[in-house]
Amino acid sequence: MSKVLVVDDAIFMRQALKLILERNGFTVVGEAENGRIAIQKYKELTPDLVTMDITMPEVDGIEAVKAIKAINPGSRIVMISALGQESHIREAIMVGASGFIVKPFREENIVKALGKYKGEAG
Amino acid sequence: MASVLEDNFEIQNEDTQKGRFLTFTLGGEDYGIEIKYVTEIIGIQPITQVPELPDYLKGIINLRGKIIPVMDVRLRFRKEPLKYTDRTCIIVIDINDTSIGMIVDTVSEVVSIDDENIMLPPDAKTGFNNKYVKGIGKMGSEVKLLLDCGKIFSTDEEEMLSSLAQA
Amino acid sequence: MDFINTEPMQEMFVFETVQLIEELEQIILYSEKKNGLESSINDIFRIMHTLKGSSAMMSFSNISILAHSVEDIFYFLREKKPKTVDYLQLTDLMLKVIDFVGSEVGKIRNKEGADGDPSSISQTLADFLSQLKEGCPNTGEAGTGAVDKKHMGQAGEGHYSYKATITFEEDCQMENLRAFSVIHALQQVAGDIRHIPEDISDTENCNREIRESGLTVLFNCPLPEGEVRQLLEETMFLKELTLEYRSADAPGKGRAEAGVTGANEAGGANIPEAEEACKGQNCEDNTYSHDKMSNLSKQNFISVNIQKMNKLMDVVGELVISEAMVTQNPELKGLELEGFKKAARHLKKITGELQDIVMSMRMVPLSMTFQKMNRIVRDMSRKLEKEINFEIIGEETEVDKNIIEHISDPLIHLIRNAIDHGIEPAEERELKGKEATGKITLEAKHSGGDVWIILKDDGKGLDRDKIIQKATEGRLIQRPVSEMTDREIYSIILLPGFSTKEEVTEFSGRGVGMDVVLKDMDKVDGSVLIDSKPGSGTTISMKIPLTLAIMDGMTVSVGSATYTIPIASIRESLNITEDDVIKDPENNEMIMLRGLCHPIIRLHKLFNVVPGTDRLEEGILILVESENEGICIFVDKLIGEQQVVVKALPQYLKKVQGISGCTLLGDGSISLIIDIASLINNKR
Numbered sequence: 001m002s003k004v005l006v007v008d009d010a011i012f013m014r015q016a017l018k019l020i021l022e023r024n025g026f027t028v029v030g031e032a033e034n035g036r037i038a039i040q041k042y043k044e045l046t047p048d049l050v051t052m053d054i055t056m057p058e059v060d061g062i063e064a065v066k067a068i069k070a071i072n073p074g075s076r077i078v079m080i081s082a083l084g085q086e087s088h089i090r091e092a093i094m095v096g097a098s099g100f101i102v103k104p105f106r107e108e109n110i111v112k113a114l115g116k117y118k119g120e121a122g
Numbered sequence: 123m124a125s126v127l128e129d130n131f132e133i134q135n136e137d138t139q140k141g142r143f144l145t146f147t148l149g150g151e152d153y154g155i156e157i158k159y160v161t162e163i164i165g166i167q168p169i170t171q172v173p174e175l176p177d178y179l180k181g182i183i184n185l186r187g188k189i190i191p192v193m194d195v196r197l198r199f200r201k202e203p204l205k206y207t208d209r210t211c212i213i214v215i216d217i218n219d220t221s222i223g224m225i226v227d228t229v230s231e232v233v234s235i236d237d238e239n240i241m242l243p244p245d246a247k248t249g250f251n252n253k254y255v256k257g258i259g260k261m262g263s264e265v266k267l268l269l270d271c272g273k274i275f276s277t278d279e280e281e282m283l284s285s286l287a288q289a
Numbered sequence: 290m291d292f293i294n295t296e297p298m299q300e301m302f303v304f305e306t307v308q309l310i311e312e313l314e315q316i317i318l319y320s321e322k323k324n325g326l327e328s329s330i331n332d333i334f335r336i337m338h339t340l341k342g343s344s345a346m347m348s349f350s351n352i353s354i355l356a357h358s359v360e361d362i363f364y365f366l367r368e369k370k371p372k373t374v375d376y377l378q379l380t381d382l383m384l385k386v387i388d389f390v391g392s393e394v395g396k397i398r399n400k401e402g403a404d405g406d407p408s409s410i411s412q413t414l415a416d417f418l419s420q421l422k423e424g425c426p427n428t429g430e431a432g433t434g435a436v437d438k439k440h441m442g443q444a445g446e447g448h449y450s451y452k453a454t455i456t457f458e459e460d461c462q463m464e465n466l467r468a469f470s471v472i473h474a475l476q477q478v479a480g481d482i483r484h485i486p487e488d489i490s491d492t493e494n495c496n497r498e499i500r501e502s503g504l505t506v507l508f509n510c511p512l513p514e515g516e517v518r519q520l521l522e523e524t525m526f527l528k529e530l531t532l533e534y535r536s537a538d539a540p541g542k543g544r545a546e547a548g549v550t551g552a553n554e555a556g557g558a559n560i561p562e563a564e565e566a567c568k569g570q571n572c573e574d575n576t577y578s579h580d581k582m583s584n585l586s587k588q589n590f591i592s593v594n595i596q597k598m599n600k601l602m603d604v605v606g607e608l609v610i611s612e613a614m615v616t617q618n619p620e621l622k623g624l625e626l627e628g629f630k631k632a633a634r635h636l637k638k639i640t641g642e643l644q645d646i647v648m649s650m651r652m653v654p655l656s657m658t659f660q661k662m663n664r665i666v667r668d669m670s671r672k673l674e675k676e677i678n679f680e681i682i683g684e685e686t687e688v689d690k691n692i693i694e695h696i697s698d699p700l701i702h703l704i705r706n707a708i709d710h711g712i713e714p715a716e717e718r719e720l721k722g723k724e725a726t727g728k729i730t731l732e733a734k735h736s737g738g739d740v741w742i743i744l745k746d747d748g749k750g751l752d753r754d755k756i757i758q759k760a761t762e763g764r765l766i767q768r769p770v771s772e773m774t775d776r777e778i779y780s781i782i783l784l785p786g787f788s789t790k791e792e793v794t795e796f797s798g799r800g801v802g803m804d805v806v807l808k809d810m811d812k813v814d815g816s817v818l819i820d821s822k823p824g825s826g827t828t829i830s831m832k833i834p835l836t837l838a839i840m841d842g843m844t845v846s847v848g849s850a851t852y853t854i855p856i857a858s859i860r861e862s863l864n865i866t867e868d869d870v871i872k873d874p875e876n877n878e879m880i881m882l883r884g885l886c887h888p889i890i891r892l893h894k895l896f897n898v899v900p901g902t903d904r905l906e907e908g909i910l911i912l913v914e915s916e917n918e919g920i921c922i923f924v925d926k927l928i929g930e931q932q933v934v935v936k937a938l939p940q941y942l943k944k945v946q947g948i949s950g951c952t953l954l955g956d957g958s959i960s961l962i963i964d965i966a967s968l969i970n971n972k973r
Contacts (some may be wrong), residue, residue, distance in 0.1 A: 012343045101526030102462040104345040170959040173896040187607030
């Protein structure tokens with residue numbers, strides 16, 4: 001079972017992701033509403049996968065990816081991003097994000113994108 | 123407060139409750155109410171009097187933290203009041219999400235009465251003036267007056283006026 | 290999207306969106322007042338971005354379209370920092386957006402379709418943006434073409450040459466960036482990378498090309514085929530991968546075959562832009578979030594159905610009673626139970642704490658309600674062209690959730706009224722020697738078991754004579770005017786039917802008059818006092834109980850019955866004799882206390898119960914007060930003071946005069962709570 005940390009400043013988005021992930025065999029071990037908390041929780045929970053929003057208060061998604069990659073270069077971080085954020089996605093990829101999912105997403109999207117990470121590791 | 127019928131009084135679904143009545147006595151008469159309204163039966167409790175109520179509403183009781191009004195059915199039917207004893211029971215019924223306690227002399231049993239054994243009450247003109255009775259159930263030689271729960275607890279203007287007129 | 294249309298997701302959406310737009314409104318009004326909208330661009334951008342995302346997920350396209358338009362504007366403001374921006378107009382536009390979203394969310398909450406048409410606002414926003422762009426000519430979007438060298442071809446000397454073709458899932462979106470991601474991953478291990486299509490910038494053409502024919506990459510890499518395959522298979526939304534091992538050398542050949550050059554340049558073209566954007570986002574000091582207001586909205590909240598809260602409250606109330614029934618059980622009398630007593634004390638402590646926590650959960654600071662008034666003041670002051678200095682004091686004061694709902698509407702009406710009728714136009718104020726800017730103060734404070742909400746203006750004050758005249762015409766006065774206090778006369782303005790037609794302007798709002806104030810105050814057992822001084826202003830004070838659910842009560846007995854009197858209304862208790870009593874010709878009993886004459890109400894007579902005594906010297910008299918009027922209640926004796934959980938009387942019993950509810954005592958018996966205000970009103 002894959003442990004996932006869901007990072008998004010919108011409760012609604014976290015809830016939606018959590019719902020989808022848990023229905024599809026992932027275990028959401030934690031949620032974070034900004035990058036700072038995400039980094040902290042990453043250390044605590046050592047999830048197999050992180051879903052990361054980009055635009056967030058305090059510490060944004062890009063900074064959080066940098067920090068998490070510094071902690072564990074092998075970490076898997078999937079950006080959750082909206083259309084129109086191309087430059088940010090590019091940057092996230094540059095700093096080590098494994099991929100990205102476009103909001104608004106559908107359940108099948110998520111399953112297709114993340115399915116391969118399920119059941120690997122931990 | 124041992125309940126008289128607790129043992130054989132179980133929560134039953136709509137279907138099995140159909141045609142089943144809880145019977146109780148007031149003086150010499152046997153009454154029945156549809157079992158589906160009944161939530162429980164308890165012994166007589168300390169009653170807190172509330173000002174400005176009609177005499178048949180005795181006040182309120184504390185039913186495990188829930189405050190419910192209690193009505194003396196004898197007084198509601200304009201019968202002589204009877205002193206409460208340890209045989210006096212409160213039937214707690216639930217109509218439209220409102221719980222109300224009915225104080226009766228004694229609770230008898232749960233009976234099944236088929237539709238064909240239930241007759242309409244005689245016309246009021248013939249002198250039968252209990253408008254709370256919606257049917258008369260026959261059980262062999264016995265007769266049970268089946269109550270219309272909705273009517274007993276209605277307190278609309280008309281009701282008030284007519285009771286004033288008769289008083 | 291079935292999962293999204295479930296009730297909890299909708300509730301979540303409504304809850305969060307309401308919070309977001311409230312936060313947005315506060316930010317906008319606050320920054321307009323303080324240091325201008327510029328300081329909050331990041332916050333507003335973030336909120337609109339979140340709103341766009343959530344509403345798009347829920348398929349509320351009208352909201353997401355609007356949010357998108359706003360996002361565009363703030364993106365532009367953030368990135369291009371134009372010099373001249375009409376922030377006043379932008380503020381107006383933003384408030385329109387907030388109102389639109391607010392009303393749509395209202396519809397969603399009521400299970401109606403969110404069918405509002407955003408196109409006119411959307412168009413205005415688009416116009417605004419194009420004006421901005423015109424005024425800011427140096428907005429070339431093109432990247433500079435500079436290449437980030439450090440990510441380039443570290444493995445150019447690669448031993449193996451590969452050709453990989455990758456296709457993505459159809460609905461993966463942003464294919465160019467997926468391609469970018471693949472290339473970026475390869476850059477870590479491979480060199481001499483070329484790809485088709487060559488251009489993977491953000492154009493729809495490019496996306497289509499990749500969607501249709503996939504991405505082909507040629508590269509040199511020291512890794513064996515198996516590892517390269519593994520690496521590429523990590524790609525998200527990968528539909529098909531073909532990996533071809535080509536040769537151990539000859540990178541030039543690959544280059545020639547692919548017929549492309551400068552792949553890295555294309556891939557890296559937008560990097561400087563991206564970095565700049567990020568810099569802007571992180572480094573710009575965020576004035577708003579450093580302010581105290583943000584503390585209120587940044588906390589973690591969950592939304593709980595109020596019915597569940599009420600149920601919890603009831604259950605905890607029952608628990609407290611059951612605890613007393615166990616620990617004070619008469620069967621325990623005379624028993625030496627050291628351990629039991631210790632455990633019982635512990636239980637009592639925990640149940641007490643639990644009760645406090647539940648209570649505190651219901652307490653909500655007034656800040657949200659108060660902050661909303663900023664908007665009312667702003668709108669009114671712009672429309673009536675009256676400058677207003679609006680000050681809020683004590684917004685952190687907490688009130689029970691059930692009560693707070695009844696505060697907003699009265700405040701809106703009172704504030705509108707104050708600005709419309711109270712505050713004079715600037716010229717008139719200057720003539721009177723006042724500051725041209727009017728001042729309105731909204732204050733909340735605790736006092737005993739009550740919360741006072743006080744609205745003060747420095748306007749022209751109420752016209753006593755005019756009120757009397759209008760009230761007489763409207764037959765609103767029952768008593769001779771000479772017997773009425775000024776406060777009573779001023780209170781007439783709150784009566785239904787007082788507002789005359791000339792006053793029903795658009796600001797009276799929602800087709801209701803000031804009587805909504807009294808109606809709402811009635812619902813929460815509150816009262817309103819009005820003081821006014823001609824020429825210098827009006828002060829309206831609303832007194833509201835802290836909570837409706839719990840209160841400090843004095844339990845008293847009358848015969849076998851017990852009653853509870855709210856401590857908050859008790860002034861004193863006294864022992865008297867029959868000689869102290871004055872009787873009027875109708876045999877009404879009264880007593881003089883400190884020069885004031887108070888009627889005596891014998892509770893047993895009022896409630897028609899058999900008393901323990903009817904001799905005044907054997908019982909006790911309690912002086913209670915409400916709205917500055919006092920009466921004395923005669924009872925047998927005081928039993929004790931305790932905190933009680935207030936329960937409503939069963940609905941079936943309807944409203945009983947003089948009784949506001951009931952409560953359960955420690956022994957499980959019921960005590961009726963006396964409604965002091967209604968006793969006093971009855972006596973009048």
